[in-house]
Amino acid sequence: MIGMEPSSSSAEWKPTASQEEQWALERHVFHIYQLFCNIPPKSQAVMLELQRDNHIEYLMKGLRHLGPSFSVLDANRPWICYWILHSIALLGESVDDALESNTIDFISRCQDQHGGYGGGPGQMPHLATTYAAVNSLITLGGHRSLSSINRGKIYSFLQRMKHPSGGFSMHDGGEVDVRACYTAISVASALCILDKELTQGVGDYILSCQTYEGGIAGEPGSEAHGGYTFCGLATMILINEANRLDLPSLTDWLVFRQGVEGGFQGRTNKLVDGCYSFWQGGAAVLLQRLHEAGDLFQSHALQQYILLCSQVEGGFRDKPGKSRDHYHTCYCLSGLAAAQFRWSKDADREPLPGLVLGPYSNLLEPIDPLHNIVFEQFDEAREFFTESQHCDDA
Amino acid sequence: MDSDEDERIPLRQRPEWSDITPVPQDDGPNPVVPIAYSEEFAETMDYFRAVYLADERSLRALQLTTEAIHFNAGNYTVWQFRRVILEALNADLHDELEFVEHLASKNAKNYQLWHHRRWVAEKLGSEAAGRELEFTKNIFLNDAKNYHAWSHRQWVLQNLGGWENELSYCDKLLEDDIFNNSAWNQRYFVITRHPGIGGIEGIRDSEVNYTIKAIMTKPENESPWRYLRGLYKNNIKAFITDPKVSTVCLKVLTSKVNSVFALSLLLDLLVHGFEPTQELKTALESLIPESNNSDSDIAARVCSILEVMDPMRVNYWRWRKKSLFSC
Ligand SMILES: [Zn+2]
Numbered sequence: 001m002i003g004m005e006p007s008s009s010s011a012e013w014k015p016t017a018s019q020e021e022q023w024a025l026e027r028h029v030f031h032i033y034q035l036f037c038n039i040p041p042k043s044q045a046v047m048l049e050l051q052r053d054n055h056i057e058y059l060m061k062g063l064r065h066l067g068p069s070f071s072v073l074d075a076n077r078p079w080i081c082y083w084i085l086h087s088i089a090l091l092g093e094s095v096d097d098a099l100e101s102n103t104i105d106f107i108s109r110c111q112d113q114h115g116g117y118g119g120g121p122g123q124m125p126h127l128a129t130t131y132a133a134v135n136s137l138i139t140l141g142g143h144r145s146l147s148s149i150n151r152g153k154i155y156s157f158l159q160r161m162k163h164p165s166g167g168f169s170m171h172d173g174g175e176v177d178v179r180a181c182y183t184a185i186s187v188a189s190a191l192c193i194l195d196k197e198l199t200q201g202v203g204d205y206i207l208s209c210q211t212y213e214g215g216i217a218g219e220p221g222s223e224a225h226g227g228y229t230f231c232g233l234a235t236m237i238l239i240n241e242a243n244r245l246d247l248p249s250l251t252d253w254l255v256f257r258q259g260v261e262g263g264f265q266g267r268t269n270k271l272v273d274g275c276y277s278f279w280q281g282g283a284a285v286l287l288q289r290l291h292e293a294g295d296l297f298q299s300h301a302l303q304q305y306i307l308l309c310s311q312v313e314g315g316f317r318d319k320p321g322k323s324r325d326h327y328h329t330c331y332c333l334s335g336l337a338a339a340q341f342r343w344s345k346d347a348d349r350e351p352l353p354g355l356v357l358g359p360y361s362n363l364l365e366p367i368d369p370l371h372n373i374v375f376e377q378f379d380e381a382r383e384f385f386t387e388s389q390h391c392d393d394a
Numbered sequence: 395m396d397s398d399e400d401e402r403i404p405l406r407q408r409p410e411w412s413d414i415t416p417v418p419q420d421d422g423p424n425p426v427v428p429i430a431y432s433e434e435f436a437e438t439m440d441y442f443r444a445v446y447l448a449d450e451r452s453l454r455a456l457q458l459t460t461e462a463i464h465f466n467a468g469n470y471t472v473w474q475f476r477r478v479i480l481e482a483l484n485a486d487l488h489d490e491l492e493f494v495e496h497l498a499s500k501n502a503k504n505y506q507l508w509h510h511r512r513w514v515a516e517k518l519g520s521e522a523a524g525r526e527l528e529f530t531k532n533i534f535l536n537d538a539k540n541y542h543a544w545s546h547r548q549w550v551l552q553n554l555g556g557w558e559n560e561l562s563y564c565d566k567l568l569e570d571d572i573f574n575n576s577a578w579n580q581r582y583f584v585i586t587r588h589p590g591i592g593g594i595e596g597i598r599d600s601e602v603n604y605t606i607k608a609i610m611t612k613p614e615n616e617s618p619w620r621y622l623r624g625l626y627k628n629n630i631k632a633f634i635t636d637p638k639v640s641t642v643c644l645k646v647l648t649s650k651v652n653s654v655f656a657l658s659l660l661l662d663l664l665v666h667g668f669e670p671t672q673e674l675k676t677a678l679e680s681l682i683p684e685s686n687n688s689d690s691d692i693a694a695r696v697c698s699i700l701e702v703m704d705p706m707r708v709n710y711w712r713w714r715k716k717s718l719f720s721c
Contacts, residue, residue: 017538018573063426070429074439075469080427102424109422121420122443123471173474175509212582212624218541221548221587223579225541249623252658255710256616262706268575268616270539295709 018269025271028320029261032308048307048358050336051314052091055329058314059084062326063099075119078110078132083330085139089374090333090364095140104145107133115153115160125157126171131183134190138373138381146384155193158184166201177218178209182231186371189238190378192385203241206232210245213268214253224253226266226279233283234370242290251287254280255297262301263309263319264335273318274310274328277302277335278372285338285369299339303357306336334372337364350375402434405441410454416440417447435465446475451482460493467501473510490514491522495529502533508542512549523554531563538567539576548583560584572608578617582624598625598632606642614652619659634668647677654704657696661714664693693718 015023036047062084066073073080081103088095095103109121110133116125117133134154137145161168161184168180181202188194208220209232215224216232233250236242257264257280263272264280284297310316315324316332340363341351351366368378405411418440421428431439442462445455459476462469480490494511501507511529515522527550533543551557561584567577585597594601602625608618622642626633633639640663646656664670670678670692678692681699697715701708 016571016573018571064428066427066429068430068432068435071431071435072466072468074429074431074435074466075471077427077429084427098424099426102422103426105422106425106427109420109425118471119469121422122417122446123469124474126470171470171474173477173513174470175505175512211579212627213579213620219545219548221552221583222545223541223576251710253620255707258706260706267539268578268620269573270575291713293713296713297709298706301706 021271022269025319026260029305029309032320033304036308045359048304048362050091050307050358050362050364051311052361054314055333056088056091056093058324059087059326059329060095063095063103075123075126076129076132077120078107078117078129078136079119080326081107081136082132082139083326085136086372086374087326087330087333089139089377090337090367092365100140100142100145103140104137104148107136108148111148111150112153112157115150115155115157124171126174127158127161127168127180127183127187128170130154130157131187134187135371135373138190139377141377141380143384146381149191151191151193151385154187154191158188158193158198162198162200166203166205168202178206178216178228178232178235179218181206182235185235185238190371190373190381190385192382194238199239202239203236203244206236206241207244210250214246214249214251215257215267216250223267226257226264226276226283229254230279230283230286233286237286237290238370247287247290251291251296254284254287258297258301261305261309262298262303263305264302271319272305274306274316274335275318275331277306277310278331278338281335281338282369282372285341285343289343294342299355300357302339303336306332306339307358307362333364334367336362337367338369340364341366343369404434405437405458411441414441414444417443419443438462438465442472446471451479453483455479456483456485463497467497467504467507470506473506477510477513487514487517491518491525491529498529498533502537502540503542505542508546512546515550515554520554523550523556526550526554527556534567538571538574541576544576544580547580551583552587557584557588557590560588568608572612573615573617575617578621582621594625594627595629601625602636602638606638609642609655610645613646613649613655616655619655623659623662630666634663634666639663640668640671640674644671644674644677647674647681653681654700657700657703661693661696661700664696665718691718 036044062080066080085095085103107117110117110119110123110129112118112125114125117130118125119129134149137149161171161180163169163176165176167176168184169176170180184198185194185202188198206216209217209228211217211224213224216229217224218228229250233242233245236245257276259265259272261272263274264276265272266276266279281297281302288294288296306316309320310318310328310332312324316329317324318328340354340356342354343351353363356363366375367373368375371378416437438458438461442458445458456476456479459472459479462472463476480487491514494507494514497507515526527547530543530547533540551560561581564577564581564584567574568581585591585601586594591597602622605618605622605625608615609622622639639659643656643660643663647653675692678695678699694715697711697718700711704711
């Protein structure tokens with residue numbers, strides 16, 4: 001929150017770069033909101049409608065074909081799968097049998113012979129793409145998909161990535177940060193292979209990344225950041241150590257990240273961005289559950305930003321003026337789902353629909369916010385992995 | 395690659411590559427998320443796979459990774475293999491610095507690039523400190539909040555040194571843009587980790603003065619408010635007894651500007667046992683002239699004011715109020 005434009009007065013007053021950017025965005029967003037306020041209720045309802053068909057069309061197209069400009073994402077193909085498949089699942093749809101089978105086949109080609117998944121066939125296994133691949137396969141669901149995951153080898157890959165600091169390396173010789181911790185722990189938890197050996201030292205590492213602001217940074221000393229805050233908090237909950245964090249200051253920092261635009265910013269005094277709808281909104285949902293509190297943020301304002309500012313005809317974007325992409329589509333929809341539901345105290349119970357902005361048909365499928373997987377498929381996978389082999393909780 | 399960008403000779407036509415059989419990507423018969431690679435991209439990666447699988451640690455393999463990275467700086471496998479080759483060849487890592495600097499102009503937000511840079515700097519040791527600090531400084535000219543660059547800079551300071559002018563560098567950045575939270579964070583990093591400063595306790599007084607000055611120029615700026623709290627982290631007693639903290643709250647509350655952050659700080663003080671002066675109580679009263687507020691507890695009253703003044707966080711302030719009485 002940088003505040004409103006001053007009403008002139010002081011002559012020597014000169015706005016800084018941060019203020020200029022912020023006000024430019026505010027003008028853009030408030031113009032949209034003003035437009036919205038001045039149209040009849042019927043048109044308002046149309047503007048607030050989730051354009052399901054357009055989104056599905058955009059997503060399906062991406063699964064089938066990506067242009068040459070996607071070459072810069074050539075080491076992120078399981079991520080593209082996850083962004084698309086999770087978005088489709090959130091919208092309550094699924095892919096046809098052929099696409100499903102092709103997806104399982106393709107992701108299997110990214111699986112390393114010694115465990116873990118790489119960014120494409122033949123690439124080194126990487127924790128983040130392993131997370132994306134596992135979440136994609138769980139989202140698809142079904143025996144063939146779930147049994148294509150070599151859990152034993154993933155476990156040894158995770159073990160290999162363990163770093164002396166307590167954290168994890170992203171890959172052999174890769175960077176150590178909070179994202180690596182989250183992707184490793186989330187995968188282990190989803191596959192029921194989480195044990196003491198993997199969790200050892202993780203809590204200390206995450207704790208060392210909580211900053212004086214209250215949020216969590218990527219590495220000790222860095223700036224509190226929405227993406228890392230979600231990752232750090234979710235990790236701490238998954239390893240049962242959330243209470244070691246300074247939760248009051250984390251909560252305080254987090255609620256202040258919701259801007260006047262309704263969306264969330266990633267860091268103090270930065271611009272709001274649709275993808276933080278999930279990173280911050282999801283973290284807020286996790287905190288609500290920990291505190292056994294009701295809403296801690298303005299769910300309606302967030303939904304409004306997502307639907308009116310991030311939504312485009314097919315897909316979602318960071319903010320007005322930017323173009324859509326699969327990443328922002330996934331995390332705007334995930335954020336929308338986080339905002340639409342009321343979470344029951346019992347962590348294993350499916351969340352209940354709360355206040356849905358716009359037509360009720362906007363309601364998405366509920367997610368498990370810790371892993372960001374649609375609840376139904378997450379549950380199915382849990383059952384599958386518990387039954388097929390022993391699921392020892394650490 | 396830069397010189398022949400417009401007329402790249404295909405690898406299959408280069409005599410030095412004639413002994414290599416390219417390895418196509420094993421995408422399967424019906425891949426999903428298939429990328430329509432350009433011919434050059436596909437060929438480069440086919441040759442890369444060949445040398446990677448053969449573990450060929452040669453000069454030509456190094457050059458090939460350069461080409462592959464220009465096509466896609468996000469391919470961590472290529473970067474990792476490049477490091478393996480650099481080690482095997484005992485290459486001059488100063489060239490590597492130039493390579494990264496050139497790339498950074500277009501890929502300043504790429505994880506792999508920064509990870510690689512750190513690896514190179516670590517190999518070069520403390521002689522690299524100056525150049526690394528300069529490098530990140532140049533990045534900040536275009537993007538003063540570049541997250542990776544800040545992490546790199548912190549790593550350099552901690553591992554290679556160069557702390558001498560860091561606090562004045564923070565001063566300068568904050569002078570340019572007092573809202574730059576990355577610069578505030580860096581300031582905190584310096585005062586808590588600079589080996590010559592000796593911890594927060596010794597420098598607190600002057601930092602508090604600096605921060606209060608920043609608050610008074612722009613009370614709507616959240617960064618210094620959080621920084622101020624940070625200065626008292628792990629010392630709650632000093633937090634609630636230092637008159638400077640409550641005074642800045644009072645000053646802002648009585649100056650008719652955005653006082654959400656002042657109220658929020660005051661609430662934290664109260665929660666930790668701070669006893670408000672009569673002056674502060676009066677200032678609070680004047681914020682609710684209708685005096686329709688029935689909260690007898692002063693912290694609860696602050697929450698009620700915040701509910702009205704800060705509607706985006708109305709749920710949060712209500713919850714804070716409820717939490718006052720639950721323990
Ligand atoms: Zn974003």
